[in-house]
Amino acid sequence: MKNCVSDGNTIDFIATAAVASGAPVLLGKVVAVSLGNVALDDVGVGVTEGVFELPKVTADDITQGAQVYIKSDGMITSTASGNTLAGKAWAAAGNPSDTVWVKINA
Template identity: 35%
Template sequence: MKTYVQPGERITVTAAAAASAGDGVLIGNLFGVAFGDAEIGDSLTLATTGVYTMPKVSTDAFTVGAVAFWDDSNGVVTTDDDTGSNARIGLAVTAAGNPSASVNVRLDG
């Protein structure tokens, strides 16, 4: 097909902020997990699909299938959409209680 560009599991963007491999990165409505390290202005590859262990708000409790939102200000996953200001990034695929530091999230892609 002549309009096909790529599968989309990984997207290369220009880093708007420094990022380390494994960091969650939100650019507009595009969310991914940094595939490597980058400084501001560097090319940064984001994984946009798959399941990742993500840091979470320690007091939030996730059940399997719960919607996961990204709190970009604090760099954590949360159950709170904060009246629309936190981006939906996927679904929890493991339970994670209060308190806990992380949850496994399947990215929406």
């Protein structure tokens, strides 16, 4: 097929700030997890499918299967207002946990 440009599992991006390997990156309404360290203004590659352990707002009590959102600082939260849908919680993560497993873009 001549018109297939990508399998949709990864996406290239230009870093608007330094990005650590494994960190979530918000690209419009798409969440990607960086495959490596990326310096400011460099091109990086992010994964757009899968389940990842991501940093969360410590005080949030997130139940398994709940919709979760990403804040502009890359933290996962249960608060929809002012944030972007990140996916679904793959496992529960109560208060005071620092991370949550997220099936991104789900």
